[in-house]
Amino acid sequence: MSPTPAQSRRLRCPACGAEYEVAISRAACQCGSPLDLVSELQPLPPSLAGRPFGLARYAEAIALAPWALERAYLGAGMTPLLPMGQGAFVKCDFISPTGSFKDRGAAAVTAVALELGAVEVVVDSSGNAAAALAAHAVHAGLKATVVVPEGAPEAKLAQAQAYGAEIVSAPGPRERAAEVAKELSGRRGCYYAGHAFSPFFLEGTKSWAFEVFEQLGAVPGAVVMPVGNGSLLLGVFAGFAHLAATGAASRLPRLVAVQSEGCAPLAGRPALLTGHSLYTDGIAISKPVRMRAILDAIAATGGEVVVVSDAEVKDARLSLASSGLWVEPTAAAAWAGLPHLSDGQGPVVVNLGGAGFKRP
Ligand SMILES: [Zn+2]
Structure with a gap:
């Protein structure tokens, strides 16, 4: 066996x-670096008909125990893929239990915490990851502790707090919150679930690629998404790479990372402003800890980095809302990036990863 x-x-x-x-x-x-996960995975069967939604649907291709995935399941995944005309589709990840794509990763890190016998998870986050982890942890019977950097948006913290998370503030630079969270995770039975560091978070975001492949019946020409720490991009890359390595797909989609003018380290630009003052707060990360891996994944797929202005993001947000899609500014950045693609060969799938209520 x-x-x-x-x-x-x-x-x-x-x-x-x-x-x-x-x-x-x-x-x-x-040495301080985040770790990668190395695992022996199996091909997905040709048909997944009859399987449940969520990460357990792709059990062969996700390095987590099915019983733990089932216990951590809160409804994340199998979000709608809507055609928008001219070969463009939007993947509606803002329709998710806590309103963001981070629910995919939160389900995965909660599952590994359960497998390891943890009683508590700790995360450093200023926003959507905190709410996602808090909800999944409490659902699975674990305590959640959120370490919050200075200037975190209050609406997002209120959401994490409502789920019952303990909030610990960490004044100082953004990196300080990660240090405090790692220190706290030294407590007995506590698992550090930071989405920038935990490789298990990426096991969760892989599901995005498997779903799009199922829904579209093909590999898209390009995938467009906002990138901060890259926790979606790296999972999407790993998912499509798994499909290619196991013979289910014959190529990879071009990965297009969208960043804001105010903070675009992937395009080699220094941050102009402090993180929390930016309109697209979800991608205001001046030094992504997995930057090398993000750039390698973009290069391996023939993808690119696109930089958009706040004015373009505001227009994109209004334009999406006029189609019935209300998303937060960070999510709208992806739609703003679409006209900038150097190669529009379709179908192109744009991720809409955060709900409008996150930033009314
Ligand atoms: Zn090392």
Whole structure:
């Protein structure tokens, strides 16, 4: 019998090559780098008819135990894919239990916390990841602690608090919140679930690729998404790479990362403003910890980085709303990026990853 994904997985450092067992206390490499997950996965069957929605639908291709995925399931995934004309589609990830695509990753990190016997998860986040993790943790019977950097939007914190998360504030630069969260995760039974660091978060966002492949019946020509820490882009890349490696697909979609004029490190531009003052707060990340991997994934697919202005994002948000789609500014940035594509070969799928109520 072949080992289950949970038995065959290990953690590996992309910076220094060190390897580790998956363990409750292993948040990052000793050298400080985030860790990658190495696992033996199986092809997905040709038909998934009759399977449940959510991550368990793709059990062969996600390195988490099905029982844990089922316990952490709160309704994330299988979001609508709507045609918008001229070969463009929007993937409506803002229709998700807590209103953002982060629910996919939160379901996955909650599942691994359950597998490891954790009683608490801790995360550093100023927004959607905090709400997503808090909801999934409480649903699965775990305590959630959220470490919040200075200037985090109040509406988003109120959401995490409503689910019952304990809020710990960490004044100082954004990086300080991650340090405090990692320190707290040294507590007994506590798992660090930061979406920029945990490779299991990317196991969750892989589901985006599998769903689009199912819904479209093909690999899209391009995928357009806002990128901050890259926790969607890297999962989408891993998902399509899995489909190609197992023979289900013959190519990869071009990955198009959209960033804001105010903060576009992927385009080699320094941040102009402090993070929390930016209109597109969800992608105001001046130093993504997995920047090398993000740039490599874009290059491997022949993709590109597109930079948009706040004025373009505002127009895109209004334009989407006039089609009945109300999303937050960060999500609208992806739609604003669409006209900038250097190669419009379709179909093109644009992710709308956060609901309008997040930033009324
Ligand atoms: Zn290392």
